[in-house]
Amino acid sequence: xxxxxxxxxxxxxxxxxxxxxxxxxxxxxxxxxxxxxxxxxxxxxxxxxxxxxxxxxxxxxxxxxxxxxxxxxxxxxxxxxxxxxxxxxxxxxxxxxxxxxxxxxxxxxxxxxxxxxxxxxxxxxxxxxxxxxxxxxxxxxxxxxxxxxxxxxxxxxxxxxxxxxxxxxxxxxxxxxxxxxxxxxxxxxxxxxxxxxxxxxxxxxxxxxxxxxxxxxxxxxxxxxxxxxxxxxxxxxxxxxxxxxxxxxxxxxxxxxxxxxxxxxxxxxxxxxxxxxxxxxxxxxxxxxxxxxxxxxxxxxxx
Numbered sequence: 001x002x003x004x005x006x007x008x009x010x011x012x013x014x015x016x017x018x019x020x021x022x023x024x025x026x027x028x029x030x031x032x033x034x035x036x037x038x039x040x041x042x043x044x045x046x047x048x049x050x051x052x053x054x055x056x057x058x059x060x061x062x063x064x065x066x067x068x069x070x071x072x073x074x075x076x077x078x079x080x081x082x083x084x085x086x087x088x089x090x091x092x093x094x095x096x097x098x099x100x101x102x103x104x105x106x107x108x109x110x111x112x113x114x115x116x117x118x119x120x121x122x123x124x125x126x127x128x129x130x131x132x133x134x135x136x137x138x139x140x141x142x143x144x145x146x147x148x149x150x151x152x153x154x155x156x157x158x159x160x161x162x163x164x165x166x167x168x169x170x171x172x173x174x175x176x177x178x179x180x181x182x183x184x185x186x187x188x189x190x191x192x193x194x195x196x197x198x199x200x201x202x203x204x205x206x207x208x209x210x211x212x213x214x215x216x217x218x219x220x221x222x223x224x225x226x227x228x229x230x231x232x233x234x235x236x237x238x239x240x241x242x243x244x245x246x247x248x249x250x251x252x253x254x255x256x257x258x259x260x261x262x263x264x265x266x267x268x269x270x271x272x273x274x275x276x277x278x279x280x281x282x283x284x285x286x287x288x289x290x291x292x293x294x295x296x297x298x299x300x301x302x303x
Contacts, residue, residue, distance in 0.1 A: 056279075062272040063087070070268040086273040096274065098249060099256035104281070106168060106241075106252065107234040110175045114230045115223055118181030123211045125182065126189035127197050137186070144179045148239075156243060170244040175234065181226050188222035189215060228289045232282055253278045 057077075062070045064082045090096055124130075125137045155174060156165070164170040192215065200210045216223070238254045245251055251259070257274045 059272050059275055059279075062269060063276045065269050065272075067267055067269045070272065083269060086269055087277070090270055090273050090277070093270065094256060094259075094274075095248070096253070096256065096277065099251055099253040100277070100281070102168075102250055103235055103252040103254070103278075106171055107231050109168075109172055110234045111227050111230045113172070113176035114178050114181050115227050117177050118226060119185045119216065119219065119223060120211060121182045122185030122189055123207075123215055126186045127194070127210070127215075128207060137182075141179055141183050144183075152243070159244065165244055166246050166250065167244075168250065171240050175240070178230070181230065184226055185219065185222055188219050192218055224289050228285065231285055235282055 058075065061077060061079065063086060064084060065076070065079045066081065066083055069076060069079060125133060159165050159170045159174070164173070196214060197210050200214055205213070236254065237252070238258070241250075241252045241255050245255070253274075257271070257278060
């Protein structure tokens with residue numbers, strides 16, 4: 001309706017004239033503040049990312065330098081001469097291929113076992129009702145707070161009694177189960193409606209079938225997150241292989257690089273070359289699974 005007609009009608013009827021709303025407030029200052037805050041946030045994130053990536057960039061650049069150019073002041077971010085031969089010489093200086101193979105075997109086997117055991121135990125804690133379930137889960141998760149150094153010695157004695165010291169089985173058995181993996185998978189299973197498993201039980205599907213045919217396909221993001229975290233932790237583990245593996249043929253890449261530092265402490269460029277080669281498998285695994293990793297972390301615990 002026309003506002004002019006309303007104003008005339010209200011005046012003629014003796015009613016008070018509506019107040020003038022006045023000029024529309026300028027919203028540009030608030031929008032400008034939001035844009036400025038977003039720019040500052042992005043600038044802070046970029047500065048933080050540069051600070052985090054700078055050591056890795058320095059490591060990669062140093063891997064193609066001469067030994068005398070690694071610790072120059074100021075840092076030479078662009079080498080004067082590139083020593084690409086470092087990546088070929090290191091394979092003959094130390095048995096790097098054996099170290100990488102041992103690390104890969106341990107990482108793949110332990111990751112597969114933790115994903116299997118963690119998802120299976122998490123299904124029991126999340127979807128199967130039995131007396132004492134919550135108390136047992138709290139007690140199991142509380143073991144995360146116990147440092148490994150507290151039970152490292154009795155664990156080693158057990159492995160020695162079983163004759164598993166200086167074998168891969170010692171590391172595989174002690175890392176095949178993880179409380180963190182159970183916690184991560186249980187939180188994801190809680191986000192899956194109970195009606196799905198109840199309908200499967202009515203159709204005659206067993207608990208093993210529900211876990212294998214329903215829960216596992218629905219939990220791919222969480223499984224990918226658990227697999228990535230376990231693979232990275234196992235690959236970077238130093239203390240476990242250092243304690244249990246004494247044979248040079250069983251050493252992982254972390255122990256091999258440490259022994260390389262002890263033997264060739266002046267060959268800094270070669271040390272950086274070995275470090276770059278040890279990081280490449282982790283980088284490849286993360287790039288392949290980052291989409292599932294982010295999705296699994298973001299959706300875990302959401303109901």
